[in-house]
Amino acid sequence: MELGLLRLATLLYLGATFDALAGIAMQRELPRWLLPRLLLGGLAVHSAAIILRSVAAGHIAVTTFAEALSFLAVVLVAIFLAVQARRPLVALGAVVSPLAFGLVLAADAAYSGARPLPPVLHSAWLPVHVVLATLGDAVFALAFSASLLYLIQERRLKTHRGRGVLRHLPSLETLDRVNYACLVWGLVLLTLGIMSGIVWAHEAWGRSWSTDPKLVFSLLTWAVYVVLLQGRMTAGWRGRWAATLTIAGFAVIVLSLVSVNVLALGNHGKAF
């Protein structure tokens, strides 16, 4: 049941991906309502799958690698739709949809049964820490999407090519603004995520600091984005350079996600 729902969500995200790519290939905007609705359908089905699994596990289903990927996808789609509701940026969906699709596909591939949580980690900190950290990652994924579009749009403008599609991408100014907003929010969430993790570790194991690789990666990510934010606020960094750094920061997040979980390093990789 739960796996079926997950696969239905995968299909809906795939549909959204096709919708966005077809729009680009045909150099013509498809109906603006289609992509958000496909994603909304995916979000509903996907959320149901996660809720079912969480009920069965007795705690929020974010403790296996597959669960973590799936949760990241659902949060990313939810944030995109929330942003989209305030300000139509369908083009961002062209990056968000394949990202969500890839994440759930990976979740499906890594699918495993629920893992029992060690008693020491049974705590209210679990949802708080995980939700904050995942929200941070998802916001940075959105910043990554905007930055990717920025680089594409900027290349087109510079080389005077791809005129036909040009008007269907948001303006550089808009993309840069999305990047900035995501940067600020992502940093706030990442900071809270790290802090909640430290508090929780202190509560569970009595020591708040360890050389947990996930923490090291998180601090590295944090450093990249803090430097970027500092540069934006004081040195007037923007545009291409800001987009490139945003993408670099996101690469660290992806690297941490993959290496920590696939190689099963540290507490985030094996302890639960």
Add this chain to the structure above:
Amino acid sequence: MEQRTIVLVGLNHRTAPVEVRERLAFGNGRLEPALRELIAVPGILEGAIVSTCNRVEVIACGADAAAVGSALPAFLAREHGVADPALATHLYTHADREAVRHLFRVAASLDSMVVGESQVLGQLKEQYGVAASVGASGRVLHRCFHKSFSVAKRVRSETGIAEKAVSVGSAAVELARGIFDRLEDKTAMLIGAGAMGELTARQLLAHGVGSVMVVNRTYERAMDVARELGGMPVPFDRLARYLPLADLVIGTASGEDFLLAPPLVDEAMRERRRRPMFFIDLAVPRGLDPGINAIDDVYLFDIDDLEGVIADNKGARAREAVKAETIIDAEVDAFWRWFTSLDVVPTIVALRDKVEGIRRRELARALAAVGDADPRMGEVLERVTSAIVNKILHGPLTALRRHEAQAGEAFYVDAARRLFRLGADPDDEED
């Protein structure tokens, strides 16, 4: 009185040179008296005139297509004091469905010099308003024009015909929108106050660009143009100082050396904390150093890039125009069904009257021949002839009524009129 034909006579930018078009144009003051003249023409029941810089068209309704068709060119010639034969080579005449189609195409801007432009619809509305206010238009033209407005709206919303920029100014705006989200808070700088630059700056302002600075070698000229545009004149030697304030720069002047070199722009970018700058070089030879485009967050386009955008968009508009024609076909059909259904009731009445008249005349003749021999003879003949007439008419009348109910094809009305010679020609009535 019946209206059975719509005729449109006119000329446009394809059939007549500007010297002819301007002679035949109806200026604002001339439209009302001309419309009064038009409906005074015998045989014309309703009329309207469309006069823009690219076309002059007279559309009229009447009972007889041939009469209206010959009255309209004569009307145009008389109004403007032009010799009839000289005019004839430039005029086209469309009748009935083709007249309606032509009006729809004009409203939807498919017949325009720049396909998809929106001005013509506004002019059409305004000039139809004049025709309506002087009482020149009636039920048929009212519906025809209002339908043309809604067709234009449909074409606009269902096809991409008006989406693409096809002038230098709007192409510049299209490119600028790739960089800037809002134009309202942006400042443009016009370098070189020539006609081309002034036009482009005007279009940018029309598309919402907040303010404009005008730089020119001759400061007086800069002041003149700045006053025209509601902008700020800047002396040529202060260009470097004001450059950082400009988000969009339109270069229309060129000289021995480039007016703007990369170091100057680099300096400006530093000063404006690298907020993006958009340069368009409209001058030939180019006035802005192409090296400017290599600077980060600076985007330079030249006249060829803009022409490229325009050419792409014209092609796209032509493709959309094909879709628009399909919409117009369907709308012309719908209008024509309505228009011909107007004729159904009068046709039925005319058909009945005619046959009944024949019956009465023949009956009277027969009775006169028979004399008073048998008083029952009159009664019998009356019954027999009525029965014959009713039975013969039953089929045609049913077909005509069904046409009215279903708003079917014009075929039956026309056929009935031809077969039974229900024309306006009074000789037909005599037999």
